[in-house]
Amino acid sequence: MTSAPQAPQASSQGNVIRPYGDTTGDGMVQMSFTLPLPHDKLAEGAALQLARKMGLDPAMLVHAKPMGPDFTFFVVYGSTTHLVNLDDVHVVEREYPLLSAKDANLAIRKQLRRKLVVVGACIGTDAHTVGIDAILNIKGFAGEKGLEYYREIRVVNLGAQVLVPDLVARARAEKADAVLVSQVVTQKDAHIHNTTQMSAAFREAYPAGQVPVLIVGGPRFEDGSESTLGVDRIFGRGTTPGEVASYLVHEIGLRKGKK
Structure with missing residues (x-):
């Protein structure tokens, strides 16, 4: 049973948050990608290596499916080592009113x-x-x-x-x-x-x-x-x-x- 997500809390480093997966602040994320390799153990190892280089540690391979003879589609789940500082997020705000x-x-x-x-x-x-x-x-x-x-x-x-x-x-x-x-x-x-x-x-x-x-x-x-x-x-x-x-x-x- 997982706990309910909580609102992000400010920290000494700014308004820093991590992704939510199973418990608040665990950093768990899921991503998918395709590699130009046939589906075998080598391809699965390559997918996990890529996930680790992208900041998922530990990374778990939860899905792998051949996409024809020369490509494999992967879904990887793991805890990211990266943080998000909301103070550094800049968005384009609408500068005009919505009209009927x-x-x-x-x-x-x-x-x-x-x-x-x-x-x-x-x-x-x-x-x-x-x-x-x-x-x-x-x-x-x-x-x-x-x-x-x-x-x-x-x-x-x-x-x-x-x-x-x-x-x-x-x-x-x-x-x-x-x-x-x-x-x-x-x-x-x-x-x-x-x-x-x-x-x-x-x-x-x-x-x-x-x-x-x-x-x-x-x-x-x-x-x-x-x-x-x-x-x-x-x-x-x-x-x-x-x-x-x-x-x-x-x-x-x-x-x-x-x-």
Whole structure:
């Protein structure tokens, strides 16, 4: 029988915590990975060696399964030697209020005196439209209706595998205020390459200060990397249409205030 977890306690080293597994502060964690080895004793020994080098000591191999003839999938459980100091954890806080659809519509009408135009797409070879559809389509996500539901937003959803030049051309033709790009495929950092290519293309095609609001979303983007990617905002997993709409109202308002 395991004991219930307790809230982290401050220490002389700061607000330091360890993972919880069987008892509070035991540091127990579970991780999974694949090694390019056939499943045998050598592969299991290699998995345990890797786990120890990653700070699990002792490490226990709790699952191993062949993934074809040349690969093995492992699950390892053990106590980590590393600590987490919460004082050193930095997160990106939302700097704008969440608005209802009614309030967002009123703000857009007041700021623009016309509909806000949003163009969305999955670019490159990415064919996963679930994310972009969850934000744009009227059916929405997590109980919230998508941007198509907003009376003062006009949505142009280009779908999947859209080439960057075509996205830029359509955004110009639609006089887009914002461009939303979803990137789910992340192998070999495809999401990074596609996004930087997209942002560079928009800055080349538009005069300075007239580039639409560039937003990207996907499960593997790093918080705070907007400036590196050349975009205005990154949204991760679990983002709702209301969050995106509220950000658009916030950003459009800031841009109007600077003119």
